[in-house]
Amino acid sequence: MSGNTFGRRFRVTTFGESHGPALGAIVDGCPPGLALTEADLQGDLDRRRPGRNRLMSARDEADRVEILSGVSEGKTTGTPIALLIRNTDQRPKAYDEMATLFRPSHADYTYFAKYGHRARSGGGRASARETAARVAAGAIARKLLAERFGCEIVAWVDRVGDLTATVDVETVTPDAVAAHAVQCPDDAAAAAMTALIEEVRKAGDTIGGVVAAVARNVPVGLGDPVFDKLEASLGQALLSLPACKGVEIGSGFAGTTMRGSAHNDAFYVDEAGRVRTRTNHSGGVQGGISNGMPIVVRAAFKPVATHFQAQETVDETGAAVTFQARGRHDPCVLPRAVVIVEAMIALVLADAWLAQRGQVGTPP
Amino acid sequence: MSGNTFGRRFRVTTFGESHGPALGAIVDGCPPGLALTEADLQGDLDRRRPGRNRLMSARDEADRVEILSGVSEGKTTGTPIALLIRNTDQRPKAYDEMATLFRPSHADYTYFAKYGHRARSGGGRASARETAARVAAGAIARKLLAERFGCEIVAWVDRVGDLTATVDVETVTPDAVAAHAVQCPDDAAAAAMTALIEEVRKAGDTIGGVVAAVARNVPVGLGDPVFDKLEASLGQALLSLPACKGVEIGSGFAGTTMRGSAHNDAFYVDEAGRVRTRTNHSGGVQGGISNGMPIVVRAAFKPVATHFQAQETVDETGAAVTFQARGRHDPCVLPRAVVIVEAMIALVLADAWLAQRGQVGTPP
């Protein structure tokens, strides 16, 4: 991984600012022969898109992806797949009023200090819009894994504020997640979360939460023993998302209060002859390597930094000023983060698979 | 990062199994001119070493590090620094009885499935002993950061089971951490943790917990906007540690229940003219980039997998067997993990500094 590149075998390099002409990605290292069209990517992009309902901000981007290379006669060729998404709703002017102050808990100050200039265009690379490129790239990885292994990756909103869903990682489906705009498959929790987000919006405030995800039918043996433990790669992947401040695999923080005798996952052989574990506190990863059980992760997203209450801050000269946000902003990013989390997990697993096939030759 | 290499500018490649002849690392990319002797590394290695007190396992390794290259006349030369630590207490025989069964929640099964053979030597690369090489390498990074920026990195045991310490990240010192064998600077919590670990040991069981850490005097501007966000690099670094199943930066999971109006960190300019924030829910990182405030992270460690109660498992043939552990094992890895967490943070920050100096030229 390096700056704007993720992965070493299945490599994604992204570009683009929220209010420049376009954003996109180059996917390098994808195996040849995968059937792929723009329609395969558009579904996930549409799930990420803002403006679909009142839980989300009003920005209206078509987010149409164009495949510029790497696909011939409907199949990947093994060469770089370039993905282009034009920005159609650029409004750099909308941000002018805050051109010289640092919005609290945004990247304005750190960008300025790092690069010596302001990102004049609504957050620059720190904008959540950057994640559209990840979603498009992740859709390729997801299709690759689904076709080869029947791998299923499903994420959902697991918590908003202190409202927590109850979800079975073995059985949760994309349809159940999509059934509610809030992207929570637990009907009762979804209703409560929706009400809470509305309440927060009316208060001009924002709220955070947790996205959980499961990857099923992941081959045994992915991940490396040391710095490329699957937990480490998943952690990097998810903590590279805007607003993500925590990641857990398996039992995570809750597991730290357990005794080893309760936490250990006993092995047995199932009727199909596969080695399985009775419990899955390991979250499908042991010694950094997938063990064939569902991989379970959770990602913590802080509340969106842009709320509509007055805030104390300073400007580039160091003068104290008051900041009052305007414009379009989600009160809660969690519903839109679901597909992005899935994309990042797919990228991690595709990369780990190609690494394993390269070194060991299996799974083919 | 790649397999057994961490970092891209300040790069550490480690090698070695727990029961082979030696382990060590090559540190590549260290700036020339840093005063360095083996004594600079030995202190941290001694902190990691087992067998120092009854909270830890009885294995007796001197863990003497030898610098094989990259240092001339007491200073780094800019060329690779090779570090060698001989194993002096190899007892592969002690593990023979479990040569064909898979210990629950260890890497035995996943290694076997991944590589097609068993790690005959006590966990192979999955052994916690591998972290000695990280500690030695991290000590170089730590010295570099301390000399250039006065950077201080302090970790401590923040929680054992459900016993939580109260620690001030602005003022906690290495001496306060070292004052108790359990490596917790809160006297009362340290006493309770020590009693709990003893109780767990007597029960033949193990327990997990949380290591917290702070990095102070980190230059503003480290970390990159997208895949190399400082949160992402720290997450990868810590989740690559054995038994680590969760990581938080700043407010982490707790922050997800807050409203944005309460979570945002208001900017002000202090008497020294520096931009600071009134609170530090961001944990010193905004938009993936350091903002000059203390960097605060927490790492969750699951309970050690080896306890002394009988466990259900299977062997390589798939037959159900009962496993009864013997030998030397810590009931709680947290105290030894403290210096390892510090090492990984130092490696992340040194790498991020060199990346920033390369691209932007500052800080020099």
Add this chain to the structure above:
Amino acid sequence: MSGNTFGRRFRVTTFGESHGPALGAIVDGCPPGLALTEADLQGDLDRRRPGRNRLMSARDEADRVEILSGVSEGKTTGTPIALLIRNTDQRPKAYDEMATLFRPSHADYTYFAKYGHRARSGGGRASARETAARVAAGAIARKLLAERFGCEIVAWVDRVGDLTATVDVETVTPDAVAAHAVQCPDDAAAAAMTALIEEVRKAGDTIGGVVAAVARNVPVGLGDPVFDKLEASLGQALLSLPACKGVEIGSGFAGTTMRGSAHNDAFYVDEAGRVRTRTNHSGGVQGGISNGMPIVVRAAFKPVATHFQAQETVDETGAAVTFQARGRHDPCVLPRAVVIVEAMIALVLADAWLAQRGQVGTPP
């Protein structure tokens, strides 16, 4: 470097096939604050463009580059610079007749064997058209080096067939190179080369040659002692160009016949106080590191594989067939390779500079 990415600090990732919708590149790692517009890139692209005179093939591509990201208010921002060049003259049909045979000394067979399918689009990534993306990216590196160090990179056609030019590496200028369509600054040699290329064209044949290049005002200290010796990076850069089968730095192959007493470059200090060498058999690189003297390289290009004489070959079924080329093809790629060679040298030096600044801090 990795597949379609060149460089580690100043990183270029290219994409695109000759007959797909577009090609381009992402430049990641460029320092912020460099003044940059599309016009800065267009000049070099125009130099590479075919169809400019009768020495070159008739393909007519406007090769207009669009900057999609990474530049704001006319300056680089430090974030990825995406470059897009639309293909306007796609004629995939023109290649159909050879869809199942392997053109001799082209990549048809090796692509087929590697990826399991044919590049249906005129050579796929093996097409020389891919180099347009390198030229656009290289123009950014060249501008960066020129502004920081006054670095000048000049390449020229040094040999066609057995016709060799006489050129002074200390004084040769871009204008002198551009004065002849054949891109050779030696008037007499240029005339002879032009006549030879015409003769070869009339014979339906092709011819190879040598491009030489010099980089002046390169800072001392670029390049690393072992695998990243400047010779190694330059070698990889140039040998990654289509049809390039040899590279020399400094005295190269000719130097191997010299005695050490004649080959060594004696040091002296010039009137400006700079350490210089009396001769420059080292080609500006000693121990893999730039020494401040002009860097001198030569790249050998084999004759273009597509000529118009009948050729023996086989098709995908293994059947023997005769191949007769048609369409548009240069009899000699050398004139167009000049700017590409310059671009690759610029990429190598920009990358080496950022690596050196990162590790050592100088030159700033």
Add this chain to the structure above:
Amino acid sequence: MSGNTFGRRFRVTTFGESHGPALGAIVDGCPPGLALTEADLQGDLDRRRPGRNRLMSARDEADRVEILSGVSEGKTTGTPIALLIRNTDQRPKAYDEMATLFRPSHADYTYFAKYGHRARSGGGRASARETAARVAAGAIARKLLAERFGCEIVAWVDRVGDLTATVDVETVTPDAVAAHAVQCPDDAAAAAMTALIEEVRKAGDTIGGVVAAVARNVPVGLGDPVFDKLEASLGQALLSLPACKGVEIGSGFAGTTMRGSAHNDAFYVDEAGRVRTRTNHSGGVQGGISNGMPIVVRAAFKPVATHFQAQETVDETGAAVTFQARGRHDPCVLPRAVVIVEAMIALVLADAWLAQRGQVGTPP
């Protein structure tokens, strides 16, 4: 590749100075299950070793390699293989007299300018002794390729000064090369080369030459279309060797004088059903990808910089001084370079194979 690391899948990171305590390497990414002992490496190390005959310098190093990790029960485990070679003949004192002057055409000046200090130990990383680590690592790659594909890599001294050997790349054997101390399989040329080297030695001078090499039974499909063309990787590999200033693949510089009609390699299908070419001007690589024909490369080595005639130079203060070399030095490095060239080719091919298996799955 990065600094002191070569390769991306089969990765070698080397360390060590000529006169420090040790040198060595970590080989990361080697497939598990390869039978390997120190004896497998020692043969190649012995071939590289100086002091074997009067053509070589008198330094006496045992060069015993120790495998520190990554091998268990005689087989590679898939984890990093650390290789250690102790220096037994350290004589840093012998170099003191030149501690402040810059030896012409050595790395003294460029090191000083790059790192801000002198390599006090006989050339530091620029010493040819560093290549011992490459040879040990290369021996692992060579064994891997031999066992999987029957791959044979043979290098020889093809030219010394202007004396050129005649060698058949299809049939040349390691035994024929080893039959003469000068490592040239052409008896007549070997005798002449030996006499020339003796003559040069008596004159207190040095001489360069060319090492040629062939790799037979290389699978089709290795190498990538753009920056990782096999020519590019071979070029980087060989140009990273001390004193190497030029590389050719296939027809190389000589091919540039040919017409395309003569240079193209006609395809046919042999009796075994394999696609072959009638000639091999491509040197086994087309479009950057191996085509199954013998891979043929040539590397140019300049004359050794240390000769015994007085030389003009300057010291660190810029004062003009005269340098008179003393001590032990080869008049010609070519014979010792043979095994090093083989090692680098093996590293390139092993890396390319794992890359191809990772992305495409074949060859297995």
